[in-house]
Amino acid sequence: MKQRKTSQQKDKIILSYHNGVKVDILAKKHKISRSIIYLWINETKRVKALKKRHSLEFKNEIIQKIKSGSKIAEICELYQLPKSTVYHWIETIGTLPVKKGQVKVIEKTKYDALYQLFKTYSMTNQMSVEERISLITFNSKTHSIDFMCKLFNVTRSTYYNYINHQTTPAIERDKFLKEKIMLIYKKHNKIVSAAKFRIILQEQQIITSEKKIRFLMYDLGLQFNKNNKSKKYLRPKTSIKYKNLLKQNFNQSKPNLVWVSDITEIKINYRPIYLCVIIDLFSRKVIAYDISIINNTRLSLNTYKQATIHRKTHPMMFHSDRGVQYTSKIFIAYLQKFDVKQSYSAVGYPYDNAVMESFFSHFKREAVYPNYPFSTDQAYKSKTKEYMNYYNKIRLHSSIGMITPNLKEGLYKKANT
Numbered sequence: 356m357k358q359r360k361t362s363q364q365k366d367k368i369i370l371s372y373h374n375g376v377k378v379d380i381l382a383k384k385h386k387i388s389r390s391i392i393y394l395w396i397n398e399t400k401r402v403k404a405l406k407k408r409h410s411l412e413f414k415n416e417i418i419q420k421i422k423s424g425s426k427i428a429e430i431c432e433l434y435q436l437p438k439s440t441v442y443h444w445i446e447t448i449g450t451l452p453v454k455k456g457q458v459k460v461i462e463k464t465k466y467d468a469l470y471q472l473f474k475t476y477s478m479t480n481q482m483s484v485e486e487r488i489s490l491i492t493f494n495s496k497t498h499s500i501d502f503m504c505k506l507f508n509v510t511r512s513t514y515y516n517y518i519n520h521q522t523t524p525a526i527e528r529d530k531f532l533k534e535k536i537m538l539i540y541k542k543h544n545k546i547v548s549a550a551k552f553r554i555i556l557q558e559q560q561i562i563t564s565e566k567k568i569r570f571l572m573y574d575l576g577l578q579f580n581k582n583n584k585s586k587k588y589l590r591p592k593t594s595i596k597y598k599n600l601l602k603q604n605f606n607q608s609k610p611n612l613v614w615v616s617d618i619t620e621i622k623i624n625y626r627p628i629y630l631c632v633i634i635d636l637f638s639r640k641v642i643a644y645d646i647s648i649i650n651n652t653r654l655s656l657n658t659y660k661q662a663t664i665h666r667k668t669h670p671m672m673f674h675s676d677r678g679v680q681y682t683s684k685i686f687i688a689y690l691q692k693f694d695v696k697q698s699y700s701a702v703g704y705p706y707d708n709a710v711m712e713s714f715f716s717h718f719k720r721e722a723v724y725p726n727y728p729f730s731t732d733q734a735y736k737s738k739t740k741e742y743m744n745y746y747n748k749i750r751l752h753s754s755i756g757m758i759t760p761n762l763k764e765g766l767y768k769k770a771n772t
Contacts, residue, residue, distance in 0.1 A: 365395050366425045370433050372396060414444045421445065483574060484509065484526055488517050532556075532563060533571055540577060543749060551751045597682065600698035601674045605710050605754075607637040610764060613698075614642070614662065614670040617711035618650060618680060619719075623729050630739065631658040631680075634710060635666075637767070639752050640760035641714075641743050642666055646736055655680035656689060674698040676708060718742060 368381055372392065382389045420430060421441075431438050487507040491514055494503055504511050513525070539555050549568040556563060607613050613636045620627050629650040633643045643662035647654045655675075663669055673690055675681040677699050690697055700707030722742040729735040751757045758766075 366420070366429050366433055368392060369395055370429060373433065417441065418444060484513070484517070484529070488514055492518070529571060532561070532567070533575060535559070535561060536568065536571055536575065536577070543745075550753065551757070554751055554757045597677050597699040599701060599707055600672060600696055601707070603707060603709070605636055610635055610637045610767065611666060611668055611670050612637065613672045613674060615674045615708060615711050616655065616658070616681070617676060617708060617715065618654065618678065619715045620650070621719075621723060621727075621729075621735070623732055623735055628732060628735065629654060631655055632711070632714065633658055633662045634714060635670075635760075636710060638760040638763040639710065639714075639755055640747050640764060644739070644743060646732075646739065648732075650680065652680050652683040652686050656686055659686075659689070669693040669695050672696045672698055674700070674708065676700045677702055718746075 364385075368385060369392075371381060372378065378389050378392050381392055417430060417434065417436075421427060427438060427441055430436070431441055487509050491500065491503040491507055491509065498506075500514065501511065504514055517526070535556060536552060539552060543551075549565045549572060552568045552572075553563065553565050556568075601613060601615075604613075614633050615636060616631065616633045618629055618631045620629050622628070626648070627650075629647050631645050631647075631654050632641055634640065635642050642665055643658050645654060645658040645661065647657075655678075659673075669690075673695050675697075680686065681697070681699070687697065705712045722738055726734075726738055729738070747760045749759060751759060752763075755763045
């Protein structure tokens with residue numbers, strides 16, 4: 356009586372056939388009929404057809420072959436599968452009693468359990484390590500630690516280290532960084548971004564990434580609510596009378612080449628109050644500002660005169676919008692007296708004076724809105740003075756290399772003395 360071939364022997368015979376050995380030679384060598392070999396070959400082709408979509412039936416058939424004694428290396432070569440893929444199937448499906456009639460039921464039960472678990476907790480990337488570990492511990496009675504660690508993206512070493520010592524080096528570093536972030540946040544009037552946190556921490560010999568800082572800021576509840584929707588502006592036709600000489604050339608090589616100015620309004624006790632500011636484009640420094648209850652030429656001219664007293668000179672160019680405060684005969688005549696060229700933004704096109712637009716945006720978000728409404732004009736003036744001092748001496752500016760305006764001018768003077 357002929358002995359039946361095992362699954363492992365069948366795979367070797369089929370593999371030999373695919374490697375170029377003829378059926379006649381295989382039949383004589385293994386003492387079996389050619390028809391049986393052809394039957395096995397056709398069966399292999401059927402399984403390969405299933406492979407195209409990697410169905411559960413195909414995976415189950417591969418696992419059953421391995422359980423019956425076939426080597427994984429030979430199976431992978433025969434069916435052209437990566438070893439990692441087969442090992443993954445063994446890990447996820449091979450441990451389950453996957454009979455053909457039960458595969459769908461088992462998979463449904465498995466994913467139903469996962470769905471219920473995800474439904475129970477609001478799991479996000481912002482969860483702290485302590486929160487993840489507490490969830491793993493809570494569910495350890497119903498799910499394996501290994502499975503829960505993978506689910507919550509926590510290494511087993513971190514989990515066991517925390518359970519045994521109630522802390523980990525990562526948790527200790529997060530606590531240290533949070534303390535530093537809160538100190539900087541308070542020092543900078545609660546208005547520092549993640550990018551600037553990174554620069555300040557780097558100055559203190561503490562190296563970390565912006566992504567990590569944002570994560571910790573979110574954990575501390577320090578995120579700003581930003582609803583800034585970008586608007587599209589069409590450039591209007593330019594006026595021959597009011598030319599744009601600056602042409603958005605906001606980077607200047609030295610101080611007092613170009614000053615830019617604008618006026619903004621807020622309301623105190625339902626009454627408007629106006630703030631005029633002048634900035635030197637070289638260092639982005641606020642060189643003068645003035646506050647008035649009347650928005651007229653006197654406001655812009657007084658601010659300009661303050662700037663000249665502070666700088667002890669006039670600029671080569673003065674850029675503003677086309678408000679009457681800057682286009683009046685009195686203002687134009689005063690600047691012409693000192694040979695100052697005037698440049699104007701196009702009407703309804705804020706990009707031409709983007710530096711001032713950016714400044715007022717930060718000023719309102721960082722100084723006005725957190726303290727609004729102001730009870731008196733004096734309260735507003737006091738907050739404005741405090742912010743201007745902070746803006747020039749402490750606040751870091753990305754446009755000048757993440758340094759302060761005062762430091763920018765100090766470095767220029769040092770290099771040119």
